[in-house]
Amino acid sequence: MPESTLSRRQILSGAASxxxxxxxxxxxxxxxxxxxxxxxxxxxxxxxGYANIGVANELPYSFAGADGQVQGxxxxxxxxxxxxxxxxxVKGVVGTFASMIPSLQAGQMDMICAALFIKESRxxxxxxxxxxxxxxxxLAVANGNPHQLKSIKDIVASGVRLSVVGGTLEATTAExxxxxxxxxxxxxxxxxGVEALxxxxxxxxxxxxxxxRTIANQGGPKFDISxxxxxxxxxxxxxxxxxxxxxxxxxxxxxxxxxxxxGEFATILQKWGFDANVAMNTSxxxxxxxxx
Amino acid sequence: MLSLEGLLQFVLSGLQVTVMITxxxxxxxxxxxxxxxxxxxxxxxxxxxxxxxFVEVFRGTSELVQLFWAFxxxxxxxxxxxxxxxxxxxxxxxxxxxxxxEIVRSAMLAVPRAQREAVVALNLPVLTAFRRIxxxxxxxxxxPPLGNQAIDLLKATSIVSMVTVxxxxxxxxxxxxxxxxxLESFGIILALYFALSSIIGFGVKLCERRFAxxxxxxxxxxxxxxxxx
Amino acid sequence: xxxxxxxxxxxxxxxxxxxxxxxxVTLLASALAIVLGIGMAVTWHLRVTVLSPLxxxxxxxxxxxxxxxxxxxxxFLLPDVMxxxxxxxxxxxxxxxxxxxxxxxxxxxxxxxxxxxxxEVATALNLPPRKMWTRIILPEMxxxxxxxxxxxxxxxxxxxALVSAISVVDVFNAATIAGNSTYRYLEPFTMVGLLYLTVxxxxxxxxxLAENRVAQRxxxxxx
Numbered sequence: 215m216p217e218s219t220l221s222r223r224q225i226l227s228g229a230a231s232x233x234x235x236x237x238x239x240x241x242x243x244x245x246x247x248x249x250x251x252x253x254x255x256x257x258x259x260x261x262x263g264y265a266n267i268g269v270a271n272e273l274p275y276s277f278a279g280a281d282g283q284v285q286g287x288x289x290x291x292x293x294x295x296x297x298x299x300x301x302x303x304v305k306g307v308v309g310t311f312a313s314m315i316p317s318l319q320a321g322q323m324d325m326i327c328a329a330l331f332i333k334e335s336r337x338x339x340x341x342x343x344x345x346x347x348x349x350x351x352x353l354a355v356a357n358g359n360p361h362q363l364k365s366i367k368d369i370v371a372s373g374v375r376l377s378v379v380g381g382t383l384e385a386t387t388a389e390x391x392x393x394x395x396x397x398x399x400x401x402x403x404x405x406x407g408v409e410a411l412x413x414x415x416x417x418x419x420x421x422x423x424x425x426x427r428t429i430a431n432q433g434g435p436k437f438d439i440s441x442x443x444x445x446x447x448x449x450x451x452x453x454x455x456x457x458x459x460x461x462x463x464x465x466x467x468x469x470x471x472x473x474x475x476x477g478e479f480a481t482i483l484q485k486w487g488f489d490a491n492v493a494m495n496t497s498x499x500x501x502x503x504x505x506x
Numbered sequence: 507m508l509s510l511e512g513l514l515q516f517v518l519s520g521l522q523v524t525v526m527i528t529x530x531x532x533x534x535x536x537x538x539x540x541x542x543x544x545x546x547x548x549x550x551x552x553x554x555x556x557x558x559x560f561v562e563v564f565r566g567t568s569e570l571v572q573l574f575w576a577f578x579x580x581x582x583x584x585x586x587x588x589x590x591x592x593x594x595x596x597x598x599x600x601x602x603x604x605x606x607x608e609i610v611r612s613a614m615l616a617v618p619r620a621q622r623e624a625v626v627a628l629n630l631p632v633l634t635a636f637r638r639i640x641x642x643x644x645x646x647x648x649x650p651p652l653g654n655q656a657i658d659l660l661k662a663t664s665i666v667s668m669v670t671v672x673x674x675x676x677x678x679x680x681x682x683x684x685x686x687x688x689l690e691s692f693g694i695i696l697a698l699y700f701a702l703s704s705i706i707g708f709g710v711k712l713c714e715r716r717f718a719x720x721x722x723x724x725x726x727x728x729x730x731x732x733x734x735x
Numbered sequence: 736x737x738x739x740x741x742x743x744x745x746x747x748x749x750x751x752x753x754x755x756x757x758x759x760v761t762l763l764a765s766a767l768a769i770v771l772g773i774g775m776a777v778t779w780h781l782r783v784t785v786l787s788p789l790x791x792x793x794x795x796x797x798x799x800x801x802x803x804x805x806x807x808x809x810x811f812l813l814p815d816v817m818x819x820x821x822x823x824x825x826x827x828x829x830x831x832x833x834x835x836x837x838x839x840x841x842x843x844x845x846x847x848x849x850x851x852x853x854x855e856v857a858t859a860l861n862l863p864p865r866k867m868w869t870r871i872i873l874p875e876m877x878x879x880x881x882x883x884x885x886x887x888x889x890x891x892x893x894x895x896a897l898v899s900a901i902s903v904v905d906v907f908n909a910a911t912i913a914g915n916s917t918y919r920y921l922e923p924f925t926m927v928g929l930l931y932l933t934v935x936x937x938x939x940x941x942x943x944l945a946e947n948r949v950a951q952r953x954x955x956x957x958x
Contacts, residue, residue, distance in 0.1 A: 271683035278680065282519070307590075308680070309670040312911060316920045317670065320581035322590060339918040381915035399822070400912065401902050405683040406811070410902075413814035415821065432686045433507075566939065567931040568896035570907060575928060578920040657799065664801035668900065675804055688811050696800050696808070703799035 255455075255462040256299060259324055264303035265296055268314050268323040268454075272404050273428040274486040275329035275347060275451065278306045287486040288329040291346045291470070292453050294478055298469045310402045312381030315340060318456060326454035331383040332501035336454070341463050344470055345450035345501055347483070348493040350442035351384060354408050354419040354426045359438050363418050366391040366445045374417035377401055377410040384420045386506035387446055405429060412437055422449060424487055450493070450501040507685050517694050520677035525702070527594055527663045527673065532656055534599025539606025544636075546611050557607070564604035570665050573597045577669045594666040602659045609651045613644040646717045653710030657703045664699075674698060743922040746913050750923070753909030754930055760826050760905060761892045767831030768891075769884065772838025777868075779839070780846055794836035802833050803897050810901040826898035834891055841883040845876035882946040889938050893931060906930055 259265045269276040269284055276286035284293070284306035293304050307323045314326045318340060332342050355363050361372050369376050370392040378384040380400035388398060399416050401407045407419040408426065412435035419426070426439050455463050473479045480490035508516065545557035564572065576597050581587035588596065617640055625635040667676035674695045681691035775790050797805065806829040813820065820828065853875055857867040899908035910923035 271680055273684065277684060279684075307670050308672065308676070310668075312915050313670065315918050316578040316914065319918070319920075320578050321587040322577070322581075322670065335916075335918070380912060386916070395904075399902055400904070400908075402900065403683050405686070406902075409811060409814070413819035415814075415819050429686075434686050562936060562939075563932065566893075566935040567928045568893040568907065570896040570899075571924065571928045571931060574907075574911075574920075575924045578914075579924045582921050661799075661801040664803040665897065667803070675801065675807075678804070679807070682811065689815070692804065692808050692812065696796075696804060699800040699804065700796055707799075 255324060255459045256301070256465065259296075259301045264305050265292075265301050265325065266307050266323045267292060267304050267325055267327040268317055269306045269308055270311050270314070270328040270403070271308065272311075272329065272422075272425055274424055274488075275422065276327055278308050282306075284327075286327075286329070287347045287483060287488055288451055288453065289327045290482045290486075291473070291479065292325065292327045294473050294482065295466055295469045298472065299465055310381075311379050312402075314454070315381075318454060325459075329451035330454050331449045331504070332452050332498060333383050333386075333504040333506045334502060335386075335506060337502040339457075341455040341457055341460060342452035342498055342502075343455075343463065343466050344498045345452045345493055345496050346470070346479075347451040347486075347488050348496045349449055349488060350423050351420060351446040351449055352423040352426055352442050353440040354411050354421070354430075355438050355440060356411065356417065357436055357438055359440070361417055364440055365443050366393065366420065369393055369418060369420075373397070375399065375415070377407040377416040377419045379404055379407055379421065382421075383446070383449065383504070383506050388420060390506065391445060408437070427487075446504075448496065448501070448504075450496050450498075450504075452498060452501075508681065508687060510690075513681065513687065513690055513694060516681060517674060517677050517691065517698070520672055520674035520695075521698055523591070523671065523676075524660075524663055524673045524699075527591065527598065527666060527671070528656075528660045528702075530595045531598035531602065531663070532659055534595060535602035535606050535655075535659065536652075538600060538603025539610050542603060542607035543610025543614065546607060547614055561604045561607055564601050569597070569601050569662055570668070572601055573665060573669055590666070590669055590671045594663075594669065594671050598659060598662055598666075602655060602662070605658075606652065606655055609648050609655065610644070613647040614640065616647055617643045642717075646714070649710060649714045649717060653707060653714075656706050656710070660703055660706060661699070738925075739919070739922060742917070742919060743926055746910070746923055746926055749909045749913055750906055750926055750930060753904060753906035754934070756823075756903065756909075757892065757895055757905040757907075758934075760823065760830065760898060760903065761888065761895050763827045764830035764834065764891060764895070765888045767827060768834035768838045768887070771831065771835035773842050775835060775839035776842035776846060779843060790839075794839060797833055797836045802829065802894060803900060805829050805833055806897060806901050822898075822902040825901055826895070826903045829901075830891055830895060830898065834887055837887055838884060841880055841887070842876070844883075845880035846872070848879055849875045878949050878952060882942055882949055885938075885942045885945060889935060889942060892935060892938070 253261075267284065267289060269278060269286065269289055271277050272286070274286055276284070276288050279285045284304055289304065289306070296302075296304060304327075307317065309317055309328075311328065311330070314328050314330060315336070317323050318326050326340075329347055330336060330342075332345060336342070353363055353369075355361070361368070361374050363369060363372065363374065366388055369388070375397045376388055376393050377399040378388055378401070380402065385398075385400060389395075399410050401410060404419075404421050404425045407421055408429045410416045411419045420443070423439070423442055430437065430439065453466065455466075470479075474490070474494055479494075483490040483493060542557045542560055545553050546561070548554050548557075573594065576588070576593045577590065580593075587593075621639060621643065625639050628635075630639070663673060664675040667673050667679060678688075678691040678695045682688045775794065778787050778790055781787075806826065809820070809829045810822070810825045813825070849872055853871055857871045862870070895905060896907040899905055899911065902908075904912065906927055910927040913923045914920040
């Protein structure tokens with residue numbers, strides 16, 4: 215009897231200390247958002263020793279590899295820039311596309327490196343660096359393209375179903391072009407978008423050309439890739455920041471320019487299949503006029 | 507493409523997170539459940555009503571909504587944010603705590619009235635009486651439903667994958683998007699989740715045996731079920 | 736950032752539309768879960784060879800693993816072996832299968848609660864099995880099982896938010912989509928929480944009344 219009383223107490227006190235421990239861990243990780251702290255973003259990242267960068271699971275734009283290392287064109291460009299600013303390490307906060315802006319605004323990350331495409335409504339909400347990965351969008355369609363789909367207009371005209379990732383430029387562009395809600399399947403990630411096509415849930419998937427190509431190369435069911443769609447002539451991704459961090463944005467853009475001149479930028483872009491010259495000849499200001 | 511070893515390594519890093527979140531939120535849930543459950547039995551309206559509201563709000567809305575609210579809306583309202591894992595543990599702890607409070611409440615109510623009266627008659631200090639007399643009699647009654655609740659909690663942890671926390675489900679999703687090995691990754695995590703919930707079930711059985719003492723134990727209730735099955 | 740009432744109000748039509756989807760998915764999945772649950776419980780009761788232990792194992796695995804993972808498997812893996820189901824059908828199937836394993840337990844307990852005398856009466860009257868089940872056993876067990884089933888449906892309603900992960904535009908997903916287009920998430924997520932409460936609180940109260948009624952009835956039975 216006394217034995218069991220003792221162990222009962224042990225269990226209870228053990229539970230209590232675990233809770234205390236958990237609460238402590240939670241508090242120590244609690245950080246004031248930019249709005250409440252006077253410290254600059256750069257100081258905070260230097261103090262912490264790393265930057266929290268938002269990435270999505272989207273090859274070759276941004277992803278976290280099997281070793282947990284953050285990879286892809288935009289995180290690597292950002293990492294090169296951050297190193298020059300004295301922030302040596304980056305840690306990935308991996309989420310869906312749709313979660314990026316709210317996560318940034320809620321202070322869960324320092325910047326978005328998920329290759330969000332620069333567009334009008336996003337420019338009104340957050341800050342962007344000069345573009346780093348500039349490319350275009352295409353359609354993934356069934357083998358042989360039975361519906362002859364080459365543009366978003368064709369999708370609207372032939373009344374077929376389309377999958378797009380929720381909260382993306384593609385989602386808003388398709389909606390404004392007239393693809394109705396009941397014919398749109400909003401998915402969480404690009405892979406799910408392509409799978410919706412190969413599973414026969416939709417007739418086309420609209421997304422970044424290079425991403426669709428990467429998925430095609432992973433193996434799995436075959437599908438065709440259209441030429442870039444005319445409705446989205448150019449897609450330009452930039453690193454996203456909170457509006458309060460405009461001072462840091464300036465520093466970031468300066469160093470981005472520096473790695474562009476040193477050739478480091480071109481090496482990273484080439485590695486992931488992007489054209490550095492196209493990116494350097496596109497400006498943030500013109501991309502901001504992209505509707506949606 | 508990842509080798510089986512690579513897959514396992516990837517998934518196991520998620521397993522650690524799943525286990526950690528389950529343990530921490532279970533501790534929070536037990537504390538919250540005990541406190542709120544007792545508060546609901548209080549004679550004072552000012553103690554009882556906040557507890558009722560707490561339980562109704564947390565049981566009346568979806569856990570996913572609570573998690574997203576704590577993750578995205580709370581920082582905007584207050585200017586402070588919790589790390590994703592902390593937010594996950596607190597939300598799961600509070601949510602499951604609201605269910606556990608009901609278990610606690612009904613177990614307390616089931617302690618024979620004479621026992622509660624005896625405590626008063628003996629003039630025992632409230633906390634001592636609670637710890638030495640009431641709780642030991644309530645625990646055997648609470649254990650079976652608590653075991654189910656713990657398994658529910660384990661399963662609920664999978665939703666943290668939707669707010670950037672790298673648990674097992676998150677890892678499986680990552681493998682799906684990066685290499686397309688959906689069958690392998692989801693097969694592995696399904697087996698691991700099942701193993702974890704079996705371990706919890708087994709642990710609760712052991713506890714039940716340990717705490718099954720004195721009057722008011724669930725012995726009679728259990729044998730009834732066994733005959734029926 | 737502060738609460739914007741006009742924005743919150745403008746969200747209502749989309750959210751209510753989503754709520755209808757949530758309720759539809761919940762009700763369809765409940766129907767599926769009840770039918771499968773009864774089937775499973777009766778199979779167990781009759782100790783059907785092979786099928787009984789197989790279903791028992793299935794129910795154990797389903798109850799021991801997360802619904803979210805099950806939904807992902809149905810949505811992402813099932814199309815490899817059969818024609819793809821729509822997101823809504825996948826959701827109903829996933830939610831229904833998951834809860835059928837809980838419903839089965841409830842029905843099993845209900846069956847176990849049928850007094851031995853009732854089985855004996857059925858045998859004594861030489862009733863054919865179908866009549867015995869529909870006329871005697873099922874009516875006897877419905878009253879005590881109903882509140883349990885009601886509680887499961889109530890909890891399905893809340894957990895159904897997970898189907899947003901497989902592209903169903905339920906009330907939760909409607910809130911996310913609204914947030915995605917305005918980048919304001921405080922109002923949609925708060926509103927969606929309130930909508931869940933407006934449905935679940937009355938349902939909970941009704942269920943509690945039903946439970947009390949059953950308890951009273953059983954009390955008078957025993958007396």
